[in-house]
Amino acid sequence: xxxxxxxxxxxxxxxxxxxxxxxxxxxxxxxxxxxxxxxxxxxxxxxxxxxxxxxxxxxxxxxxxxxxxxxxxxxxxxxxxxxxxxxxxxxxxxxxxxxxxxxxxxxxxxxxxxxxxxxxxxxxxxxxxxxxxxxxxxxxxxxxxxxxxxxxxxxxxxxxxxxxxxxxxxxxxxxxxxxxxxxxxxxxxxxxxxxxxxxxxxxxxxxxxxxxxxxxxxxxxxxxxxxxxxxxxxxxxxxxxxxxxxxxxxxxxxxxxxxxxxxxxxxxxxxxxxxxxxxxxxxxxxxxxxxxxxxxxxxxxxxxxxxxxxxxxxxxxxxxxxxxxxxxxxxxxxxxxxxxxxxxxxxxxxxxxxxxxxxxxxxxxxxxxxxxxxxxxxxxxxxxxxxxxxxxxx
Amino acid sequence: xxxxxxxxxxxxxxxxxxxxxxxxxxxxxxxxxxxxxxxxxxxxxxxxxxxxxxxxxxxxxxxxxxxxxxxxxxxxxxxxxxxxxxxxxxxxxxxxxxxxxxxxxxxxxxxxxxxxxxxxxxxxxxxxxxxxxxxxxxxxxxxxxxxxxxxxxxxxxxxxxxxxxxxxxxxxxxxxxxxxxxxxxxxxxxxxxxxxxxxxxxxxxxxxxxxxx
Numbered sequence: 001x002x003x004x005x006x007x008x009x010x011x012x013x014x015x016x017x018x019x020x021x022x023x024x025x026x027x028x029x030x031x032x033x034x035x036x037x038x039x040x041x042x043x044x045x046x047x048x049x050x051x052x053x054x055x056x057x058x059x060x061x062x063x064x065x066x067x068x069x070x071x072x073x074x075x076x077x078x079x080x081x082x083x084x085x086x087x088x089x090x091x092x093x094x095x096x097x098x099x100x101x102x103x104x105x106x107x108x109x110x111x112x113x114x115x116x117x118x119x120x121x122x123x124x125x126x127x128x129x130x131x132x133x134x135x136x137x138x139x140x141x142x143x144x145x146x147x148x149x150x151x152x153x154x155x156x157x158x159x160x161x162x163x164x165x166x167x168x169x170x171x172x173x174x175x176x177x178x179x180x181x182x183x184x185x186x187x188x189x190x191x192x193x194x195x196x197x198x199x200x201x202x203x204x205x206x207x208x209x210x211x212x213x214x215x216x217x218x219x220x221x222x223x224x225x226x227x228x229x230x231x232x233x234x235x236x237x238x239x240x241x242x243x244x245x246x247x248x249x250x251x252x253x254x255x256x257x258x259x260x261x262x263x264x265x266x267x268x269x270x271x272x273x274x275x276x277x278x279x280x281x282x283x284x285x286x287x288x289x290x291x292x293x294x295x296x297x298x299x300x301x302x303x304x305x306x307x308x309x310x311x312x313x314x315x316x317x318x319x320x321x322x323x324x325x326x327x328x329x330x331x332x333x334x335x336x337x338x339x340x341x342x343x344x345x346x347x348x349x350x351x352x353x354x355x356x357x358x359x360x361x362x363x364x365x366x367x368x369x370x371x372x373x374x375x376x377x378x379x380x381x382x383x384x385x386x387x388x389x390x391x392x393x394x
Numbered sequence: 395x396x397x398x399x400x401x402x403x404x405x406x407x408x409x410x411x412x413x414x415x416x417x418x419x420x421x422x423x424x425x426x427x428x429x430x431x432x433x434x435x436x437x438x439x440x441x442x443x444x445x446x447x448x449x450x451x452x453x454x455x456x457x458x459x460x461x462x463x464x465x466x467x468x469x470x471x472x473x474x475x476x477x478x479x480x481x482x483x484x485x486x487x488x489x490x491x492x493x494x495x496x497x498x499x500x501x502x503x504x505x506x507x508x509x510x511x512x513x514x515x516x517x518x519x520x521x522x523x524x525x526x527x528x529x530x531x532x533x534x535x536x537x538x539x540x541x542x543x544x545x546x547x548x549x550x551x552x553x554x555x556x557x558x559x560x561x562x563x564x565x566x567x568x569x570x571x572x573x574x575x576x577x578x579x580x581x582x583x584x585x586x587x588x589x590x591x592x593x594x595x596x597x598x599x600x601x602x603x604x605x606x607x
Binding site (some may be wrong): 109111116160161162163164165168169170171173176178 | 421496499501523
């Protein structure tokens with residue numbers, strides 16, 4: 001009979017208690033994996049979202065930083081406008097690889113959001129937009145027929161919501177304008193999926209903002225020149241510069257505090273599981289005092305007893321680790337579903353990203369947890385004196 | 395910057411929500427059921443797809459009865475339709491069901507309330523994007539559909555957008571320049587009534603079991 005089978009048999013004696021302890025470890029591991037998976041997934045999704053904006057720098061009209069922030073994500077309300085002349089000036093800068101002017105406008109549509117009304121975003125763009133966002137490809141249709149055409153290209157989701165296809169019309173409330181749909185973008189997984197795009201000049205005309213822009217997206221030839229470039233633009237009157245690196249850093253700082261909390265929760269779950277395992281094994285040791293005494297009396301060494309008890313503890317954590325990993329994988333969609341409802345902002349993309357490495361680390365962690373948790377009960381058991389143990393066991 | 399990012403996150407979430415729902419379930423079932431059937435004491439919700447209820451054969455059957463092909467993108471067989479079986483005690487006193495229908499300027503959401511025999515007792519646009527949405531929503535127009543049943547729509551040709559005879563032929567387009575929305579409305583209502591009839595008789599849908607009376 002091997003040490004392993006002895007340990008298995010001992011655990012099988014109290015099936016319910018062993019299963020409950022394994023369950024506790026599994027839950028702790030599943031929580032740990034889910035939280036770490038969320039940590040990795042959230043950062044990955046957010047980075048992807050920001051990178052998919054396509055530009056490293058956004059130039060906006062000087063004003064409230066709140067407006068700049070709303071513009072950055074995809075427009076928002078209460079926007080400030082700057083003169084198109086600024087674009088003409090910046091576009092000549094040799095450090096720029098790609099640049100695109102944008103005019104974001106909003107219209108309140110009382111039909112949106114289940115009849116409660118919602119803001120529809122319209123963005124005036126020119127062909128440079130596609131150069132900056134090469135992933136913005138057409139599902140159907142194509143580009144506008146002219147710079148001032150009364151036409152629209154729809155983001156994937158808004159087209160689906162409005163059941164539009166190229167050739168169809170759309171109605172812009174508030175300004176009472178009808179436009180012809182000429183193209184629908186493929187899904188990008190970004191906020192652009194919910195935007196209706198117009199030729200820049202058409203947007204300026206329809207929304208009564210001739211010669212105005214809300215933003216200029218810029219990608220530099222050499223990212224190393226970003227600091228100087230930003231510095232030069234800070235001297236331009238009436239505009240402000242927001243770098244994506246700055247935004248990313250701020251968001252990650254926000255996440256860092258949330259990460260500390262989630263890690264603390266995971267740690268507490270692990271500690272509780274360890275205490276549960278120690279408690280279970282100690283109870284098992286006390287119940288088997290006489291048996292351990294007999295084993296020692298007939299020749300079992302301290303090391304033999306230590307090894308059996310240690311093996312039991314490790315087995316509990318090993319099985320719990322496997323079950324926890326499986327629970328975490330099985331519950332990924334459920335966790336993501338819940339997170340998307342409770343988080344103030346959930347970027348598009350996979351929020352809980354569980355990798356094989358993460359599963360491996362959590363599994364090894366569970367085994368180590370078992371090894372540590374087993375030391376004290378195993379020591380107690382191996383330290384028993386045979387005669388005393390037999391007497392106490394009676 | 396910290397505050398800016400918070401606002402960014404807030405708006406991002408707001409915009410994401412705006413495009414979250416695509417199906418045609420009631421905006422506020424508790425409120426809407428009570429408004430359409432004030433005497434109701436409860437309701438049951440069933441989601442049915444053509445795919446589940448009968449698959450391709452059923453789709454062909456519905457298209458034949460409708461007299462028009464389904465839109466391959468927006469009327470696919472896996473679109474879930476929501477059915478609210480309205481109860482008064484244990485008795486079924488009616489049903490509420492809606493469909494998405496492609497309109498002239500955007501998607502229409504047409505909601506029908508029917509009695510157990512399938513006659514329309516209430517009709518409204520849950521969503522309509524049109525410069526003339528007010529005339530379509532006017533009670534004088536929507537009330538014209540009260541009392542109609544699937545039988546009344548059998549004479550209505552959805553492709554031609556006309557009915558030679560019967561009560562449906564008497565319903566006039568209330569708009570000046572949105573004739574396509576008017577025809578879409580009639581197509582959507584006919585489709586809605588056909589789907590109800592089909593799902594009630596398809597054991598796989600589970601709807602007929604609920605509507606025992």
